[in-house]
Amino acid sequence: MKKTIQQAIIILLTGIVFISFLSKAATDELPLYSTVYDEQRDPFKDAMAAIALAGETNRNVLIEIGGDWCTWCHKIDAFLSDNPDVYQALHENFVLLKVNVSDTNENLKFMSGLPPVLGYPHMYVSTGKGKVILSKDTAEFLVMEDYSRQKWLDFIDTWSFANNNENITKQTQMSAVEKSTVNQG
Numbered sequence: 001m002k003k004t005i006q007q008a009i010i011i012l013l014t015g016i017v018f019i020s021f022l023s024k025a026a027t028d029e030l031p032l033y034s035t036v037y038d039e040q041r042d043p044f045k046d047a048m049a050a051i052a053l054a055g056e057t058n059r060n061v062l063i064e065i066g067g068d069w070c071t072w073c074h075k076i077d078a079f080l081s082d083n084p085d086v087y088q089a090l091h092e093n094f095v096l097l098k099v100n101v102s103d104t105n106e107n108l109k110f111m112s113g114l115p116p117v118l119g120y121p122h123m124y125v126s127t128g129k130g131k132v133i134l135s136k137d138t139a140e141f142l143v144m145e146d147y148s149r150q151k152w153l154d155f156i157d158t159w160s161f162a163n164n165n166e167n168i169t170k171q172t173q174m175s176a177v178e179k180s181t182v183n184q185g
Helices: 002-029 043-057 071-082 084-093 149-158 161-184
Strands: 060-066 094-100 122-126 132-137
Touching: 043 060, 043 094, 043 122, 060 071, 071 084, 084 094, 084 149, 132 161, 149 161
Parallel strands: 060 094
Antiparallel strands: 060 122, 122 132
């Protein structure tokens, strides 16, 4: 019995080390624009590279607006590090593009082409052709001040490349309703 428990513990620890290794290896393979906020980077150049990669790999681009100053941006990184299944699902379905917005570089030209930011971090989903199909406040991922695994997994599933046609149709219909409401009011 004691030997069985020891073997189970060894298997569990080996699994944890292996998953940590895979997460580290996956991070090492990601483009720099997917791993850091850098106020010196050109977001247009990075976006073009991310869009091209997304198009080649049948993924969408998840644009994360924030910076090193942003506490919640660091909490997202920690959450993804602590949840390797969510991290893996995210990178299998999206090309992550981190865009720095800070006091020293607001990236105003880049940001002017996107819907308004509601708070930081803020996310946008773009297709592999560069069409923005969602603007998302990351506070919607929170449950009692912690990021929710289920909300992240639902988001990843809903906004993955496989659902683009359905999501674009829904967004178009919502925009038509909003325009109609404005015109009536």
